Amino acid sequence: AGRCLNDRLREHKPSLTSTVGGRLSVHCKTCTCTPSLKKTSIIGRFREKQTREVLEAFTILSLADxxxxxxxxxxxxxxxxxxxxxxxxxxxxx
Structure with a gap:
């Protein structure tokens, strides 16, 4: 199974204020937007990593910008x- 969503969200929050950050941090600084971490929802639950990754890729491509x-x-x-x-x-x- 994948990692706990709450753990992942807790990791994202401090990255938003750090001087070195990941994609989310860089995007928020460039775009001057704020992520809605509290509104995060699970789009699917699958045991197989490959199935989760296909859903992830399809969702990211579908949401585009x-x-x-x-x-x-x-x-x-x-x-x-x-x-x-x-x-x-x-x-x-x-």
């Missing part, structure tokens, strides 16, 4: 087109 993350795996055009055929019942599916 509304997401500052980088996918852990690369999806090709055919994979994205295939995933879009599913009715996932969320705003992630265009």
């Amino acid at each position: 509304r997401c500052v993350g980088q996918p852990s795996v690369a999806l090709g055009e055919k994979e994205v087109a295939f995933l879009r055929t599913f009715d996932c019942g969320s705003a992630v599916c265009p």
